[in-house]
Amino acid sequence: MSVGVPMKYVDEFRDPQRARRLIAAIHALYPAVGRPLQLMEFCGGHTQTLLRYGIERLLPEGIEMVHGPGCPVCVLPRERVDGAIALAARPEVILATFGDAMRVPGSCQTLLQARAGGADVRMVYSPLDALLLARRHPEREVVFFALGFETTMPATALTVLQAARQGVGNFSLFCNHITTLPTLRTVLDDPDMPLDGLLAPGHVSMVVGMQPFVRVAAHYRLPIVISGFEPLDMLQSLWLLLGQLAAGRHEVENQYARVVPAAGNTPGLEAMARVFGLQAAFDWDGSVAPEASGVRMREEYAHFDAGRRFPLPGRQTTMPAPPQCEQVLMGRLHPQACRHFGSDCTPAAPMGALMVSAEGACAACYHYGDRECCA
């Protein structure tokens, strides 16, 4: 979408001619695999690219893309949104969070609705902005609603370390970070969902490196490609996956080497290890409880933990999301196959986060027209 000069690091990864060559290469390679394939893109950012560029329709017919659970707000149980709203309702609290969390439905409200009702909810671009808010408003309590997989965890951890260094006493985290591997293993352990290959999340890998996925590939005998988010990245990654499948290999290839170092981001990992430990129970809207994927703040930083500084409502008040949300989230149900999709669940009146998040599979299908034939 431009008439100017090509945008560096963007346009070269969206070049239609190169895309056509890659699509042709995928079609040429697919017969060597010779069977129907279910390939999962773990990350919601990947789902977005697939649908936004109409890539799914350009793939060979036997390849089905399964949309994975890698959407930071979609994996949030409603009770956590309720918790954020309860915190925001406290008169002394300014609740700061990312824009994408604002429209996620809790049991009876979203943060946007809570803000309209008088709660002080601020949208920030980075946890450091929230820390700045705390320093500007020493008379208030600034709570950062921290969420996301490992992609956003280093920034949160570094912010806590900076708050500690600066002795900021009125800043805390409502910590809802979640780790990728236990989540991924829950998907891979599902006997109803045999996957033939995985596009691994590029920005999580930028932090954690390749090694965790090497163990997954070996254990599940699963071909994995760590993929970037531009359309050419994804096409190349799919071609690499097919190459592994055709050759009977199952290893980890790093398509996103321009961003993902094999060893990950060492200072980021160190900061995360200092601030966070893993916690058990952190269930998503129902039965699936990915073992130990939740993240808890270490005792040393307990005074920055909003969960320990303020009382939170109990789970008994939570209204569960519809069971279909979890099915879609885990890739078992295609968004359009959900009976609520586009009828009583739309972006304007969402039943679950998948329909409102920028990385939600239902929202992507709805916005980019996968709900009906374009032609």
Next chain:
Amino acid sequence: MSIADAFAPTDDRERCITLAHGSGGALMHELIHEVFVGTFGAAPPGGLEDQARLDLGGFSTGGDRLALTTDSYVVDPLFFPGADIGKLAVCGTVNDLAVGGAQPRYLSCGMIIEEGLPVAVLQRVAASMKQAADAAEVAIVTGDTKVVPRGAADKLFINTAGVGLIPAGIEIAAAQARPGDVLIINGHLGDHGAAIVDARGELALEHHIESDCQALNGLVAVMLAACADIHCLRDLTRGGLATVLNEFARDSGVCLRIEETAIPVRDPVRALCEILGLDPLYLANEGKLLAVVPATASAAVLAAMQAHPAGQDSRIIGEVVERPAGRVILATAFGGERLVDMLVGEQLPRIC
């Protein structure tokens, strides 16, 4: 010495609006004369009345219908690269008249001021309104001033209403797009929305983005001169191009098809959208319009637009087809297609 001066600090830059300025008394009288009458034009010989009195003679030529519109402006910050709330309040209302084919004539100006606003800020805004009104050849002929306690409004809100004349034979409506019609826009998308995000200073960008705020009545006049039968015309404000496309598609019962590669977006705006995960199709504009014109007239309209200062970067972005009715389809650079939907709520930056 005037009453206002007697109560004011000696340094004019620090003089602020107080609740007394809105009380209807002497201070308000002073303020109206000093800031508004002084800026917008001389008061009539008999003094100010409670209403503007407009000579019907001025209406009897040039049209067979009156167009009336109103809009309120609450932008934050008040001043931003390329424009300010005053220019916006004039251009926005002028444009709402112009895209109906009306020639804008008169504006009203209602100000709601939060106490504590420096008088100098108000003067700057009024001067900007006057300049924009002169450029668009409209007169600000009546107004109102209210002052509310601190916190009851955010610095300054402006409402403008506008009256214009629609020439006989001009029939522009959102329901008139027909298969075969051509879609034309008058330049780059998203400058205003991006300028406001930038001006809020939360992102510290290297290259500043200027709002595209401009009056479009001159441009619309040359378009109508080139083709009196423009089918649909609307300015692209909140909700951006995508919203207007959807309105035309829905109201006309046709499909609007646009080409991704034809849609002009400036590099800094694209960069901002890439960083935040925003779509320029939904970003606000304040000086852009979308025209649906018969294919036979499209070359003439496009040439007329490109010859006008407000339309130099005009281009054809797509066409009207029959199906799927009520939908907007974007042909991607990849040769794929996707739906362009109405925006739900505001665009929110993504997480990662």
